[in-house]
Amino acid sequence: MIQDFKNKDVIIIGAGAAGLGVAVALKRMDINFVILEKEEVGASFKKWPEETQFISPSFTGNFFKMPDLNAITPETSPAFNLLTEHPTGDEYQAYLKGVSEHYKLNIATGVTLKSVQKKKGIFIVHTNKGDYHCQFLIWAAGEYQYPDRNTFKGADLCTHYSEISSFKDIKTEDRIVIGSYESGCDAAINLCKEGTKVTLLDSTNNFELINSDSSYSLSPFTRDRLNEEDVYFDYQPESGVKEVRFEKGQYYVETVTNKQFNSPYKPINCTGFKSSLSLVESLFENYDGYPLLNNFDESTKTKNLFLVGPQVKHGNALFCFIYKYRQRFAIVSERIAVRKKIDRSVVKSVINDYKENNFYIKNLSCCDDECIC
Template sequence: MNNAIKSPIIIVGAGAAGIGMGILLKRLGLPFVIIDKGEVGASFLQWPQETKFISPSFTGNFFGAVDLNAVTPETSPAFTLSTEHPTGRQYAKYLKSLVEHYDLPVVTDVEVENFDYDEHDDLPFVLDTNQGMHFASHVIWAAGEFQYPHYGNFKGAEHCTHYADVWAWSDFIEDDNLCVIGGYESGVDAAYQLSRLGKKVTLFDGSNQLNFHSSDSSYSLSPFTRDRFNSVKSHIKVVNAKVMSIEKFDDGGYTLTTSEGEKYSTNTAPINCMGFDSSTKLIEHLFEVEDDHLKLNALDESTLYPNLFLAGPQVQHDKALFCFIYKFRQRFGIIGEVLSERLDGDKKLRESIIELYKQNQFYLDDLSCCDDECHC
């Protein structure tokens, strides 16, 4: 196949990070192409049907408080979708409306399978895809996490249904006694959704997340999740032990054994909510790795290969995790500004757009604020 894309900038991923970055680059007048293995908002389209955003959307934009789930300063999912907690499918609609409005160059069904660097070429980043080789001098990796489910390291994990593979919670209508593994956001969401359907749910919260409180939403359950859990908690059995193994029997049943040696039986594949790995496993050979995450310089760029940037929830600087949209969008301005400088973008345009991004908290360069606790 010979559909080679050659572009000064390729953005990999048409999710919240890729589309948000694309809009900024378009406004800066820079040349780029966005590629995605699926369609715009593909990850959001794969969320379980009833699952909603935990961070609220609200139309505060014109009083300086941009909707927490917006990826550009002048838009608001609350306004576009008329809801406070969009479902994944609704949010994908918001992203698609942005692509149309800003007329972004998105090429769909292009999956990056390998990624390399050829120092002898003008366009040294080589993206080996299912549609042939693509080449760029600058890459923004925004391929997210959702499509890379994490099953955990316990024996029998493969017998589970992962949260990312649930199409709709109503698909469990025939089942009764359900086991959910993992007490963080997706586990509590699963337990809540199933309990609302009248199911008997056992939630295995091995790291005691339900009782952990921090003022940083990256580390502890959101208020929306706690409210929902509290509304059904009398119907959920919480087990504060890790699942160590799952055995599957010929009659279709399963037995879970915990770190306390207790056994639990169910006739339905346990629902695995151990989170997500990262698409960054496809690019980690081009980065230094530090404490399990990619090491970035102050511009969210590889410390080994200049002009390779990371955008999205995998961005981490020390303890500051940028795992929510309202967090990682604050790094868009940093990447946009440096790309405009390096590619000789229009200086006046750059200054005015970056100023706009700064005024709207889409440009965070002082990370000292990200490592503190609220006082009340």
């Protein structure tokens, strides 16, 4: 067993929903770990625009084995803690802080991972606070803090959604919003409520897309908000952006269908995120922009390196929502426990609990869907 302040059996990178969720499963299996977090618990949620709320609803169904959709452990519920159905980022961060305190998770904050090497079966994690060592590394550093500023020519001229602290701060006479999935709609709706005249550019015709899986089409929460009295904007389907230019005090947005829009105010880019995985690219094989993983969410290239969170993808099944990727916390922990030869009865009892609470999907044939957040 590797044990001292900087040497652990397991190191988890990131204290967001994914890192904390897998940490609780490890703790229950008596596996020692440290979470390295560059800022504070739930930092990404704190960075959300003040007005942004969860689209997936919270409801305390835990006692009937239907845990709150936004819970990261079978026995906790954001609805119960926060007394709201669609928490804001600040509220959800409070839930995550509560979880980390309740389970007494070992978290080192202010530690930023710079790079990782593997030598003789041990990961050497280079950070701003020196090197840490571990046998197993779990990547949970998320996406939100790694915006994609390269989705079209001139994207760097725009304000990325992740840079907005509050829509009140960016209310102007008019705004062009690029991207019509959840974050684009969130920006458009909130700007309308601030009295801004919005043009929303959609590369497809997303508002018409209805799919049985909520990951494919806009959530009911967003559709309800789009129908609100004070939400009205110029929606432009089939208007994927080719280029943004800034000339003589105006931002010109040109689409692949040769339409042109202009505004004196920076367009809002809501076309998505890169991934923190860019920091450890060489340790994963890639397929179609996603890391290749085995059945235990372990890198197919680097043994004992696991991935948890919204970047986990198997076939067409993308685990981008909390209620999806939490299904894999116990799978990763179980694999580490087996390799560490942890007492089987302890592991079995934890796995049974996760299974009974619908927190454990091993057979992936059931979840053949795509995601749009």
